[in-house]
Amino acid sequence: xxxxxxxxxxxxxxxxxxxxxxxxxxxxxxxxxxxxxxxxxxxxxxxxxxxxxxxxxxxxxxxxxxxxxxxxxxxxxxxxxxxxxxxxxxxxxxxxxxxxxxxxxxxxxxxxxxxxxxxxxxxxxxxxxxxxxxxxxxxxxxxxxxxxxxxxxxxxxxxxxxxxxxxxxxxxxxxxxxxxxxxxxxxxxxxxxxxxxxxxxxxxxxxxxxxxxxxxxxxxxxxxxxxxxxxxxxxxxxxxxxxxxxxxxxxxxxxxxxxxxxxxxxxxxxxxxxxxxxxxxxxxxxxxxxxxxxxxxxxxxxxxxxxxxxxxxxxxxxxxxxxxxxxxxxxxxxxxxxxxxxxxxxxxxxxxxxxxxxxxxxxxxxxxxxxxxxxxxxxxxxxxxxxxxxxxxxxxxxxxxxxxxxxxxxxxxxxxxxxxxxxxxxxxxxxxxxxxxxxxxxxxxxxxxxxxxxxxxxxxxxxxxxxxxxxxxxxxxxxxxxxxxxxxxxxxxxxxxxxxxxxxxxxxxxxxxxxxxxxxxxxxxxxxxxxxxxxxxxxxxxxxxxxxxxxxxxxxxxxxxxxxxxxxxxxxxxxxxxxxxxxxxxxxxxxxx
Numbered sequence: 040x041x042x043x044x045x046x047x048x049x050x051x052x053x054x055x056x057x058x059x060x061x062x063x064x065x066x067x068x069x070x071x072x073x074x075x076x077x078x079x080x081x082x083x084x085x086x087x088x089x090x091x092x093x094x095x096x097x098x099x100x101x102x103x104x105x106x107x108x109x110x111x112x113x114x115x116x117x118x119x120x121x122x123x124x125x126x127x128x129x130x131x132x133x134x135x136x137x138x139x140x141x142x143x144x145x146x147x148x149x150x151x152x153x154x155x156x157x158x159x160x161x162x163x164x165x166x167x168x169x170x171x172x173x174x175x176x177x178x179x180x181x182x183x184x185x186x187x188x189x190x191x192x193x194x195x196x197x198x199x200x201x202x203x204x205x206x207x208x209x210x211x212x213x214x215x216x217x218x219x220x221x222x223x224x225x226x227x228x229x230x231x232x233x234x235x236x237x238x239x240x241x242x243x244x245x246x247x248x249x250x251x252x253x254x255x256x257x258x259x260x261x262x263x264x265x266x267x268x269x270x271x272x273x274x275x276x277x278x279x280x281x282x283x284x285x286x287x288x289x290x291x292x293x294x295x296x297x298x299x300x301x302x303x304x305x306x307x308x309x310x311x312x313x314x315x316x317x318x319x320x321x322x323x324x325x326x327x328x329x330x331x332x333x334x335x336x337x338x339x340x341x342x343x344x345x346x347x348x349x350x351x352x353x354x355x356x357x358x359x360x361x362x363x364x365x366x367x368x369x370x371x372x373x374x375x376x377x378x379x380x381x382x383x384x385x386x387x388x389x390x391x392x393x394x395x396x397x398x399x400x401x402x403x404x405x406x407x408x409x410x411x412x413x414x415x416x417x418x419x420x421x422x423x424x425x426x427x428x429x430x431x432x433x434x435x436x437x438x439x440x441x442x443x444x445x446x447x448x449x450x451x452x453x454x455x456x457x458x459x460x461x462x463x464x465x466x467x468x469x470x471x472x473x474x475x476x477x478x479x480x481x482x483x484x485x486x487x488x489x490x491x492x493x494x495x496x497x498x499x500x501x502x503x504x505x506x507x508x509x510x511x512x513x514x515x516x517x518x519x520x521x522x523x524x525x526x527x528x529x530x531x532x533x534x535x536x537x538x539x540x541x542x543x544x545x546x547x548x549x550x551x552x553x554x555x556x557x558x559x560x561x562x563x564x565x566x567x568x569x570x571x572x573x574x575x576x577x578x579x580x581x582x583x584x585x586x587x588x589x590x591x592x593x594x595x596x597x598x599x600x601x602x603x604x605x606x607x608x609x610x611x612x613x614x615x616x617x618x619x620x621x622x623x624x625x626x627x628x629x630x631x632x
Contacts, residue, residue: 040129042142044069044107047125049139049157052414055460056116056167062159063461066110066125066137070103075128076110079136079150083122083158092150095126102453102560109457122156168419171402174466176552177234177280178545179505180227183474184237184261185212185246187508187526188219196260203525212246213525217262221270224277230511230538231545234280234503236377238474240267243291247474247523249284249379250291250345254363264371271371282375282404283367287360287392288383289339289346297347312356313347314338340380351388360388361395368399375404381416381425382409389421406468417463424467427502430455431471434500438493438589439482445565445572445589456501465556467502471510474523478507478516487513488621491540491606492587495623498548499576499585501556511541547603547625554578563597571618573597582630588618599626 046067047053053065066076076098081091101111114121124138126145134145138155149155189195189202195214202213217240227235239248242256257267271281290297296309304310304318315337321344340346349356367373376396381389389407396403407413407422411429416422433451436442456464471493472478483489498504508514509526513534516522527533548555558576563584565572570590576583588594588607596616602608607622618624 040127040131040133040135041069041072042135042137044072045125045127045137045142047137047157049159052458052460054157054159056162056164057113057461059162059164059167060116061113062116062121062162063111063113064098064123065101065457066098066127067107068110068127070106070108072129073108073110073127074130075126076100077126078112078114078123079126079156080114080121080123082118083120083153083156083160086122086151086153090151092124093147098125102457104450104454104457105447109453116162119162121159121162122153123158124150124156166419168417168460168462170423170462170466171404173280173402174234174404174423174503175556176549177503178232178548179234179236179282179468179470179503180230180232181236181470181473181505181507182220182238183215183247183508183523184217184220184240185215185248186523187215188223188528189214190216190218190220190222191262194260194262203527207520207523207525209520210246211520212260214260215525216260217257217266217270221266221273224270224273224279227279228277229542230506231542231549232506233278233549234282234374235274236282236375236505237284239284239286239379241286244293245291245345249286250289250293251286252291252294254360255366268371271373275372280374280404282377282406283373284379285364285376286379287349287351287388288380289348292345292347311353312350314350340383348383351384357388357391361391364392364396365399368396368403374400374402375406377406377408377426378422379408381407381422382411382413386415386421389416393421404466412458414458417459419460419462424463424503426473427455427467427469430467430500430502431469431497434493434497435471435482438489438496439479444567445569446567449562449565449572452500464501468505469497469500469502470505470507471497472507472522473505474507475519476522477518478514478522479510480513481515481517481522485515486621487534487537488606489589491537492589492621492623494541495544495604495606495625496585496587498544499555499583499625501560504548506541506545511538513537543604551581551583551603551627554581554583558583577630580629580631582628583625584628585623585625586618587623588620591620593617593619594622596624597626599624600628602626 057063077095098110098112101109127137128134136143136145136149139157140155143149196212199212199214240261241251242253242258243250257263299309300307301322317336320337338348405422407425409425413425433448437448479490516524558578561575563573571588571594573586603625605624607619608624610616
């Protein structure tokens with residue numbers, strides 16, 4: 040047995056309170072290395088009297104990656120504390136005790152040593168990771184406001200182009216606004232959307248608004264606060280939550296604070312609001328400013344001089360940003376903040392932010408934009424979830440890029456799930472395209488069947504799925520800025536078949552939300568030499584089986600009671616069912632609970 044592969048860490052995703060009275064414990068072993076794993080547990084104050092170390096409770100293999108197997112067990116928290124270790128039996132016959140002090144022979148002498156064990160000294164409910172329950176049932180729709188709909192031409196900025204008259208460049212304006220969103224709320228409701236994620240709507244100079252001038256004002260190109268309040272209220276009436284984009288890593292260079300620094304230099308009262316190396320600061324003008332620049336004497340987002348980085352360790356900056364975060368909750372009843380460039384802001388500030396917004400609205404949703412492993416932000420005192428790019432990149436790499444086998448995709452998906460507590464996985468933000476990436480139909484090179492298959496696969500994963508505006512009607516677009524095209528509203532120019540499919544997919548996701556979220560996941564087929572994948576989810580008395588075929592060969596299917604959604608499914612002469620390439624089948628049957 041490869042004992043070096045054994046791993047566990049208390050008070051982490053390997054050992055955490057899932058509910059106030061249930062604790063989940065995981066152990067990592069080498070891939071196909073352990074025959075049996077069991078938990079040895081008891082009250083730390085009763086180890087001598089009860090000799091609980093002589094009992095073993097079997098653990099179940101949860102998921103596997105290329106290198107490791109992961110085992111899990113859920114135990115009661117009735118004593119409010121726990122002392123525990125692991126019995127591990129290898130295929131080579133080796134039996135051992137894995138505990139806080141390392142690896143030992145499985146002997147009664149070692150088992151009786153109280154100092155060997157992992158401990159959860161006391162189950163503190165205040166420290167338990169809590170996520171808003173509504174998010175797991177939400178289907179999001181991301182809107183880039185400048186490109187969704189022009190509802191009020193009177194607020195168009197100077198130089199606004201006719202709607203959809205050309206492919207977008209970085210500086211183009213087409214007149215999209217909040218009135219346009221309000222006008223199409225019934226469209227979103229009919230689609231089945233229950234959450235709207237807005238890219239920034241606050242006063243700024245650009246079309247994307249990530250260069251904020253005033254966080255307390257709606258950009259006049261989009262409307263005003265009265266209109267936004269009406270939009271939120273009307274969305275809530277339709278059962279839709281509203282999430283806004285908070286750009287707290289940096290400001291726009293036309294913000295009054297930065298302009299004061301340019302004017303007054305070291306004498307500016309805002310000089311400590313930013314990361315400035317020396318004075319005077321380099322003053323770049325919009326007319327002669329390159330898109331990016333290096334060797335600046337102040338820190339920025341990337342190398343963009345338009346976006347000086349905020350010093351969120353500064354008390355005045357903290358108060359200013361926390362006031363903003365609370366203002367839009369108190370005055371407009373928004374339901375979530377998506378935090379731009381969240382990984383470049385200090386953890387201390389995000390902890391203050393979490394306390395502020397959840398204190399105002401207990402079930403408020405905090406979503407960080409992080410594209411990589413995010414354990415540090417998902418401990419329960421900063422974010423509830425992240426934009427799950429690292430997870431869904433595995434889906435895109437399998438379906439669109441054809442970079443690796445089904446087995447490699449499954450390994451990557453499992454690896455990402457195992458990085459976090461289940462509370463975070465259940466409300467994570469799953470997406471295949473966004474304002475920062477190419478659209479899925481472009482990634483699939485226009486293959487609509489392939490696009491549908493990838494979307495269906497993503498919608499069946501644990502987490503909260505998101506549709507980028509226009510994906511539902513077959514819009515295309517390469518990387519930014521091409522992915523920010525104007526929404527197509529003429530029915531004759533929309534892909535109505537894709538729209539009908541998206542409605543069915545959303546309805547399925549909403550109806551079987553608990554089964555998808557809480558169901559026990561089993562990968563039934565995902566081989567190294569295979570381009571097909573089959574998985575099962577079981578919850579209560581229901582079993583969902585999903586089959587996806589990306590190979591050129593047909594894929595035989597399991598028997599099922601009810602097909603919920605399918606593509607490329609056909610029945611052979613003797614009744615056997617098969618899937619063609621890019622085909623999928625999502626079926627349901629009743630089982631004994």
